[in-house]
Amino acid sequence: MRTAVEGAGELRSLEAELLDVRRYIRRHRSPAEPGRLWLHQLWSDLLLDRWSVLDRRIRRSAAAPDEPNGAAAPARRVRVLPNAVEPLTLTGLSACLRQAPGLLVVGDRGPAHPAVDVCVHATERVDRAFVEALRTSARRFDAPAVLVANRIEKADLNVLARCRVRAVLPRVAASSGRLVDTVQAVGAAGHVPGPDLLAELRGQG
Template sequence: MNPVRVAVQADDAIILAGLTSFLETQAELCVVAKPAKSDVIVFAADRVNAQILADMRHSAQEWSMPRVLVTNELNPADALGAVESRVVAVLPRTAATEPRLINSVIAAAKGGGMMPPDLLGELLKQVEYLQREVLSPQGLNASGLTSREVDVLRLMAEGLDSAEIAEQLCYSVRTVKNVVYGVTRRLSLRNRQHAVAYAMRVGAI
């Protein structure tokens, strides 16, 4: 089995040096300097505040690999923000023993994760809230599309034009065009083809 390539990031130079030095001694791991070359990123911060969350989101936009977060303090209310930043494992620094840290990194590389029970519970509550209060009232499913949008995009994927879609769904042509305009604008999609590709990618059609 090849070693898991790990990049290390931290909000403190001393923590960064110590964590890097420790990880370099582990036969199962290979520390790399560039996050783009890594399988997993280990991010260490004494306390996860708004600035740290912003830094993690920015990092996640640049590099898509999973992250292991080591911290003394993470507000449970920020659990969803951490997950959105591709954090799949959270280790309190007081509990970040050598075996647990190594196991978390290896699990992350394999697509697994590890969350403390309190954070996991809060995360589930936040996801439930989003489903109940944000998606459902707008008629959106988990893909971010309404049932009407899915119907229109499915027929568009089959090669039908606006008039044919309108006839099949008993809509006006204007309604069909408004549906397409609405989904492309809301999801920042470039055109009809991009909308169809998005729907296919998220498994809506």
């Protein structure tokens, strides 16, 4: 069945992402900073929850009939603006997003503001320089945002909400399909696919 095949592919993607997160946690665990990896540990828990939900969905749809054939109209590509304080990070983020067929990376050059569906910000941690860049972007573009970061604090959540950040991903997730799926969903419909890390963080505040 088509749903089962797609679900099996997503399960494999989740498995690879969980392995990446666990590898990152083992490599960077520090007894002197027990709370440093809390963002990645929470992300791992959310992925496990997503795994369970998806497994139940596949089991329920195993006997369902295939969807009728028919060619759907191609969807418009989501216009995405990458942003990062560090030039190297910006280059890597832009290259990652350009490889996705459903995304159209737009540049921020010249006096005119480009039409943007979603802004994607990447940083190692949410510090003063990054917050200023985030606020500037929120003033210039009336679009939701996705944040890719290794370190955020609970005190940062209000700033992120005011800057229209809809989703937060740990940087280890950028190497999987999770980043592209999230950017496409937020840019096209404003919702977050799979585990909603930002909502979970706010709920713990």
